[in-house]
Amino acid sequence: MSVLNPSLSVDCVIFGLDTKEQALKILVYERDIFPDENSGNKNLKFPGSLVADDESLDESAYRVLKELTGLKNICLKQFRAFGDPARIKYDEEREWSEKHYGLKIDRVVTIAYYALIRIDEQNPDQKLIKDKLRWINIDEADNLAFDHSYILTKSREALQQDLILQNVMAFELLPKKFTLHQLQSMYELILGSKFDKRNFRKKIGKAEYIVPLGEKQNGVAHKPAMLYRFDHKKFERSKEGIRNFFI
Amino acid sequence: MSVLNPSLSVDCVIFGLDTKEQALKILVYERDIFPDENSGNKNLKFPGSLVADDESLDESAYRVLKELTGLKNICLKQFRAFGDPARIKYDEEREWSEKHYGLKIDRVVTIAYYALIRIDEQNPDQKLIKDKLRWINIDEADNLAFDHSYILTKSREALQQDLILQNVMAFELLPKKFTLHQLQSMYELILGSKFDKRNFRKKIGKAEYIVPLGEKQNGVAHKPAMLYRFDHKKFERSKEGIRNFFI
DNA sequence: TTTTGTTAGTGTTATCTTTACACTTACTTA
DNA sequence: TAAGTAAGTGTAAAGATAACACTAACAAAA
Numbered sequence: 001m002s003v004l005n006p007s008l009s010v011d012c013v014i015f016g017l018d019t020k021e022q023a024l025k026i027l028v029y030e031r032d033i034f035p036d037e038n039s040g041n042k043n044l045k046f047p048g049s050l051v052a053d054d055e056s057l058d059e060s061a062y063r064v065l066k067e068l069t070g071l072k073n074i075c076l077k078q079f080r081a082f083g084d085p086a087r088i089k090y091d092e093e094r095e096w097s098e099k100h101y102g103l104k105i106d107r108v109v110t111i112a113y114y115a116l117i118r119i120d121e122q123n124p125d126q127k128l129i130k131d132k133l134r135w136i137n138i139d140e141a142d143n144l145a146f147d148h149s150y151i152l153t154k155s156r157e158a159l160q161q162d163l164i165l166q167n168v169m170a171f172e173l174l175p176k177k178f179t180l181h182q183l184q185s186m187y188e189l190i191l192g193s194k195f196d197k198r199n200f201r202k203k204i205g206k207a208e209y210i211v212p213l214g215e216k217q218n219g220v221a222h223k224p225a226m227l228y229r230f231d232h233k234k235f236e237r238s239k240e241g242i243r244n245f246f247i
Numbered sequence: 248m249s250v251l252n253p254s255l256s257v258d259c260v261i262f263g264l265d266t267k268e269q270a271l272k273i274l275v276y277e278r279d280i281f282p283d284e285n286s287g288n289k290n291l292k293f294p295g296s297l298v299a300d301d302e303s304l305d306e307s308a309y310r311v312l313k314e315l316t317g318l319k320n321i322c323l324k325q326f327r328a329f330g331d332p333a334r335i336k337y338d339e340e341r342e343w344s345e346k347h348y349g350l351k352i353d354r355v356v357t358i359a360y361y362a363l364i365r366i367d368e369q370n371p372d373q374k375l376i377k378d379k380l381r382w383i384n385i386d387e388a389d390n391l392a393f394d395h396s397y398i399l400t401k402s403r404e405a406l407q408q409d410l411i412l413q414n415v416m417a418f419e420l421l422p423k424k425f426t427l428h429q430l431q432s433m434y435e436l437i438l439g440s441k442f443d444k445r446n447f448r449k450k451i452g453k454a455e456y457i458v459p460l461g462e463k464q465n466g467v468a469h470k471p472a473m474l475y476r477f478d479h480k481k482f483e484r485s486k487e488g489i490r491n492f493f494i
Numbered sequence: 495t496t497t498t499g500t501t502a503g504t505g506t507t508a509t510c511t512t513t514a515c516a517c518t519t520a521c522t523t524a
Numbered sequence: 525t526a527a528g529t530a531a532g533t534g535t536a537a538a539g540a541t542a543a544c545a546c547t548a549a550c551a552a553a554a
Contacts, residue, residue: 005254005354007252007254007255008254008255008330008356051330051356053332053353053354054332054354055332056330056331056332057328057329057330057331057356060330078327078328080325081304081325081328081358082304083255083298083303083304083307083358084303084304085300085301085302085303106300107252107300107301109255109298109304109356109358111328111330111356161408161412164412165408165411165412179530179531180531180532181530181531196513196514196515197531197532198514198515198532198533198534199512199513199514201532201533202511202512203511203512217521217531218521219521219522220521220522220529220530221521221522221523221528221529221530222520222521222522222528222529222530222531223519223520223521223529223530223531223532224520224521224530224531225530225531225532226531226532426501426502427502427503428501428502443542443543443544444502444503445503445504445505445543445544446541446542446543448503448504449505449540449541450540450541464502464550465550466550466551467500467501467550467551468499468500468501468550468551468552469499469500469501469502469549469550469551470500470501470502470503470548470549470550471501471502471549471550472501472502472503473502473503
């Protein structure tokens with residue numbers, strides 16, 4: 001492979017929706033630089049890497065994601081660069097980085113991406129989650145390595161904005177066949193607020209890209225719900241006609 | 248000053264509203280690397296510079312802006328990183344950069360910022376616009392240096408989004424005292440669409456942060472308009488209560 | 495002084511969107 | 525067969541949006 005640039009990196013914030021647990025999680029990579037049991041989350045960082053000199057930022061992000069997690073065919077979105085010269089907080093972190101890359105590391109600017117995937121049985125994670133990789137609940141993700149907690153905050157803001165402006169691949173988070181309840185929960189988890197069930201359904205009713213399959217759930221301990229799927233083409237078509245609001 | 252990093256830069260897209268000409272412009276820096284008269288806009292680039300090793304990206308952007316244009320006290324917003332390895336299109340551009348910085352330049356990732364200012368008599372530009380700096384109309388800004396036309400496109404998209412979500416310092420573009428007509432024109436120029444005057448004013452009527460001064464225009468060849476000012480504090484307060492929309 | 499040109503300023507109606515709100519149905523498990 | 529759980533459904537009031545045309549006030553030109 002080509003030469004890595006010691007002052008440029010990409011980092012990937014992977015949001016995973018755990019439909020079972022109804023929780024929004026992130027994928028983190030565990031290092032062993034702080035051996036102390038009580039080191040909190042200081043050993044946890046987002047999957048990331050220095051950028052090679054002949055790859056674009058996007059290419060780099062996809063490469064890293066594949067190398068570290070095996071994930072591919074997911075959509076990454078660049079949302080921000082982080083470049084505080086003091087991003088590397090601890091000497092141990094710098095030493096770890098220098099050893100890891102075999103390079104002298106001073107100041108690293110990172111370009112951050114986020115992606116959304118669903119967590120379920122057939123989702124790659126089972127194979128991918130090697131000893132170093134795991135999902136943690138988003139609420140418990142404080143005091144991560146470097147400035148990664150700050151990056152998390154900003155990624156969430158970006159995700160919420162993008163969700164509102166519907167530029168987003170939020171449907172990646174749901175199973176192919178989903179119920180309106182699951183859909184609503186997803187919005188609630190990401191946006192951090194609750195919606196009225198009837199009003200939500202009324203609104204969804206108008207979105208022609210959410211199409212009912214004739215089919216219902218079964219095996220559930222309550223009235224089985226209608227299953228829906230997301231229609232990409234109809235979605236793209238519907239996005240043309242927005243451009244309303246000002247002020 | 249400290250050491251410049253040869254693979255990291257910042258670029259500033261400065262949008263200026265020319266209230267007289269009713270036009271949205273950008274500030275560009277002219278080089279002389281393509282002497283041909285017909286070189287179009289290939290000599291024009293956004294104010295930018297390599298990043299010093301001890302400054303944050305934001306610091307770097309503000310420094311550059313001040314050094315190259317004299318502008319300060321304006322609000323810059325980071326909107327995107329650009330890192331295609333082929334961003335530098337021509338050999339002449341690379342040579343110019345190497346000579347300019349006295350450094351070997353291979354691949355440069357740039358972090359792009361935008362800002363909004365008004366163009367008027369007392370605006371710094373008169374002094375600042377040295378031989379190298381000038382305003383060009385946004386519609387005429389094709390085929391700029393490097394990938395700067397692409398950066399312009401993206402900056403405009405970001406600006407429009409931010410304007411819609413009202414995270415934005417759009418009022419920097421207007422004189423301290425402005426008419427509703429000027430306000431409407433600003434929105435129209437940025438968003439690239441026209442609004443109904445009565446509906447626009449109805450909506451503005453609800454924004455308590457746009458406050459009428461008792462005062463009217465004078466010296467104009469038509470019915471003089473009421474002057475308004477923008478109230479920062481009220482604006483900040485009003486932004487609290489948004490968080491509506493989903494889907 | 496009158497006319498012309500120019501922008502300011504104003505209200506109503508029809509349609510659509512948003513919000514708030516409570517009960518019955520269908521299934522599983524105990 | 526009872527208990528528990530989520531599914532599914534309608535209405536009315538309030539608010540937002542969109543479409544639409546004329547008069548008023550000033551400067552400049554005639």
